[in-house]
Amino acid sequence: MSKDTTVNPTETNKLTVKERKNMFHRWIFFSGLGYNFETQQAPSVAFSMRKALRKIYPNDDDYIKSMDNQYKYFNVTPQMGNIILGASLAMEEKDGIKSLNAVQALKTSLMGPFSGVGDSVFWILLPTIMGSIAGYMALQKNAIGAIIWMLIYVALYWVKMWLFNIGYTSGTKLVTTLGAKINIFTDAISVMGLMVVGSLISTVVKVYVPLKFQTGKVALSLQTGVLDKIMPGLLPVCIAWAVYYLLGKKSWTPTKIILLIIAVCLLGSLTGVLGIAK
Amino acid sequence: MPTFLQNILIIMLAAYMAWDNGTGNQITGNWPVIIGLLVGLIMGDMGTGLSIGGTLQLMSLGVAAIGGSSIPEYGVATIVSVFLAIRTGASTGTAIAVGLPVGMLTMQLDIIVKIVNNFFAHWSQRMLHEKKFDKMDPIFYLTVACWMLKYVIPIMLVVLFGTPIVKMILHVIPAWFTNGLTIAGGMLPVVGIGMLLRFMPVKKYLTYLILGFVAAAYVKIPILGIALIGGAAAYAIYKNNSQNLVKSDLQQEVEGDDFDE
Numbered sequence: 411m412s413k414d415t416t417v418n419p420t421e422t423n424k425l426t427v428k429e430r431k432n433m434f435h436r437w438i439f440f441s442g443l444g445y446n447f448e449t450q451q452a453p454s455v456a457f458s459m460r461k462a463l464r465k466i467y468p469n470d471d472d473y474i475k476s477m478d479n480q481y482k483y484f485n486v487t488p489q490m491g492n493i494i495l496g497a498s499l500a501m502e503e504k505d506g507i508k509s510l511n512a513v514q515a516l517k518t519s520l521m522g523p524f525s526g527v528g529d530s531v532f533w534i535l536l537p538t539i540m541g542s543i544a545g546y547m548a549l550q551k552n553a554i555g556a557i558i559w560m561l562i563y564v565a566l567y568w569v570k571m572w573l574f575n576i577g578y579t580s581g582t583k584l585v586t587t588l589g590a591k592i593n594i595f596t597d598a599i600s601v602m603g604l605m606v607v608g609s610l611i612s613t614v615v616k617v618y619v620p621l622k623f624q625t626g627k628v629a630l631s632l633q634t635g636v637l638d639k640i641m642p643g644l645l646p647v648c649i650a651w652a653v654y655y656l657l658g659k660k661s662w663t664p665t666k667i668i669l670l671i672i673a674v675c676l677l678g679s680l681t682g683v684l685g686i687a688k
Numbered sequence: 689m690p691t692f693l694q695n696i697l698i699i700m701l702a703a704y705m706a707w708d709n710g711t712g713n714q715i716t717g718n719w720p721v722i723i724g725l726l727v728g729l730i731m732g733d734m735g736t737g738l739s740i741g742g743t744l745q746l747m748s749l750g751v752a753a754i755g756g757s758s759i760p761e762y763g764v765a766t767i768v769s770v771f772l773a774i775r776t777g778a779s780t781g782t783a784i785a786v787g788l789p790v791g792m793l794t795m796q797l798d799i800i801v802k803i804v805n806n807f808f809a810h811w812s813q814r815m816l817h818e819k820k821f822d823k824m825d826p827i828f829y830l831t832v833a834c835w836m837l838k839y840v841i842p843i844m845l846v847v848l849f850g851t852p853i854v855k856m857i858l859h860v861i862p863a864w865f866t867n868g869l870t871i872a873g874g875m876l877p878v879v880g881i882g883m884l885l886r887f888m889p890v891k892k893y894l895t896y897l898i899l900g901f902v903a904a905a906y907v908k909i910p911i912l913g914i915a916l917i918g919g920a921a922a923y924a925i926y927k928n929n930s931q932n933l934v935k936s937d938l939q940q941e942v943e944g945d946d947f948d949e
Contacts, residue, residue: 442710443832446805453809457828460821470819481813488712532712534887537719539915541745544721545877546911548742551735556725563715570712594933598926600888601896605918607749607884608900609911614746615881616874642905646878653882665760665792667879668747672785672872679868686870 425462425503430496433462434574437495438567441488450485455495462499472507479510484517487528492570494520496577527596535599536562542606546614611650612643619645620685695847697730698771702843705763706836718763720744727770737770740780743873744769744787749880761798764839765791768846775851781870786850786857794842801838805831896921 425433437458444453459480467473486494497520498513505512540562544555621632630636637644656662678684701723709718716722724741728734748762769787772778778786808831815823890897896918903909903917 438712440710440828440832441712443707443835444805444809444828445710445835446802446809449806449809453805453812453828453831456812456816457825460824464821473821474816474819477816478813481809481816491712530887532714534884538749538884541719541721541749543911543915544719545742545745545749548721548724548738548745551738553725553734553738556721556738556741559719560715560722563713563717567713594926594929597889597929598922600922601893601925602915602918602922603884604888604890604893604896605900605903605921606911606915607881607888608897608902609904609909609914610746610749610877610881611901612905613911615878618871618874643901647901649875649878650881650885653878654885657882657886664879664883667882668788668876671875671879672869675872675875676865676868679864679871684868684871686867686874 425465425499429462429465430499430574430578433458433495433499434492434571436461437491438488438570441491449481449483451488451491452481452484455484455491456480458495459499463502466503466506475507476502476510479514482514482517486520486525487532489532489566489570490524490528490573492574493577494524496574497580500578530596531599535596535603538603539599539606542610546610549614611646615643615646615649616687617645617649618685618687619683621683694730694732698727698767698847699840699844701726701730702764702767702839703836705767706839707832709763710835718761718766720748720762720766723763723766724770727767728774731771731774733774736773736780740769740773740783740787741766743780743784743877745880746877747880749877749884760788761791761794761839763791764794764842767843768850771847772850776855779866779870779873781868781873782866784873784876785869790842790846794839797838797841801834804834808834 437454440457441454442451444457445451446453456477460477463476463480464473467476494517498516501509501513501516540555540559544559547553547555619633619637623630623632641647653667656667657664675684705716705718705723708714708716716726721738721741721744724737724739724744725734726737728737728741731737744762744766748760765784765787767787768790769780769783772786773780773783808827812824812827815821815827885897900914900918903914904911909917
């Protein structure tokens with residue numbers, strides 16, 4: 411590096427494609443691993459920017475100043491972090507140490523909205539749709555759903571690379587243009603998710619009541635004779651509604667609801683109200 | 689496959705899962721159905737792996753670690769459940785009832801790891817200030833190792849000591865109890881569904897929820913077909929809304945111009 415300092419800085423400070431890719435890899439393969447309660451993902455940000463920034467700032471003091479910035483609080487959906495880090499890298503590359511305040515402002519102002527979008531797309535919607543399909547297929551001992559899921563997530567690598575390049579090339583101005591479009595996309599894909607969830611209620615929630623009414627010689631099974639006649643999946647719908655309702659109450663956490671269901675099932679099994687469907 | 693090799697592979701899977709789940713890759717993540725498939729393959733019983741993984745997957749739908757919050761570790765629960773079910777022959781429900789508490793305990797480890805990581809973060813920044821730049825990467829790799837221990841420790845304990853304990857429990861508990869747990873295994877996916885509905889715009893798009901239900905319960909369309917119909921509906925809504933967006937943008941511009949004049 412000492413040789414580089416003698417050359418005209420404007421030439422040496424430009425990052426090559428390979429160095430940018432290296433930053434991207436360092437982020438995407440380690441983005442959450444440095445997570446702590448004080449600065450959240452900051453250690454991972456510092457780790458991923460470290461090499462690229464060293465190239466931009468051959469001077470030790472400038473480098474430390476810039477790196478101190480990276481150790482500040484940062485938290486975003488890892489997949490969306492590419493855009494922000496790409497944009498901040500481009501800014502530091504262009505303006506050097508003068509850009510530090512602007513970079514910090516960019517990071518703080520973007521991580522909120524980008525997480526909102528990223529969390530709902532990458533943490534809720536995709537896992538919902540893929541999880542429902544793969545989980546449902548797995549219950550029938552079919553591995554294809556799980557394999558497709560893995561392949562889709564491998565393919566997402568190129569999507570993340572594309573996002574990183576968008577951030578690097580368009581910098582700050584992309585927020586306004588991309589923001590509104592992505593909200594519409596999230597809204598639309600929720601519809602797909604809701605349809606899948608609706609179908610899940612009747613197919614994967616299993617409640618079976620083995621009770622039978624005996625009047626003389628005629629036996630009437632409560633499950634097939636009454637409940638299924640009213641509506642297929644009547645009990646699963648009622649239970650789903652009850653859980654949905656309870657989750658809206660502050661005092662009920664998912665863990666408590668899981669325990670409640672286990673308790674009800676144990677009681678149902680002991681009394682014979684609930685059984686295992688053949 | 690010899691059990692010793694299986695044990696090693698399971699522990700390695702736990703380490704990989706921790707790493708993958710902490711990044712933006714999520715190729716195995718800690719998604720139960722994928723982990724279930726992998727554990728099933730290692731243990732030589734893919735069917736059990738898939739059915740337990742599938743059950744836990746549906747249970748955990750919508751339970752997301754948003755903003756770095758700590759949630760029950762369903763991936764760990766899956767490894768434990770599948771491993772013990774195949775080793776001891778426990779039923780799906782019983783295996784899950786053993787696996788879930790381990791997943792919940794791992795959640796506590798997650799909190800400890802995130803506290804310890806804070807120490808590493810300060811250490812690495814101190815090295816920066818002392819201009820020992822080449823120390824920063826090794827410190828970060830220590831953080832990564834610490835992060836992996838979060839899953840490796842509980843899984844290792846279960847792999848080493850779990851089987852005899854669970855076998856003993858299975859010997860003691862009565863049939864109605866195991867039956868009850870199996871019934872619970874069938875009913876628990878409802879928790880994930882409820883969580884999801886809480887996250888999604890149910891009130892705005894209730895129509896599509898009902899459509900999905902009717903398509904599955906009455907028309908008996910398989911889930912992939914329903915996903916395709918949903919995709920078509922999503923595409924139509926996306927197109928419609930983005931046209932509206934363009935229109936409202938134009939209107940705003942026109943209004944803006946008027947204001948300037």
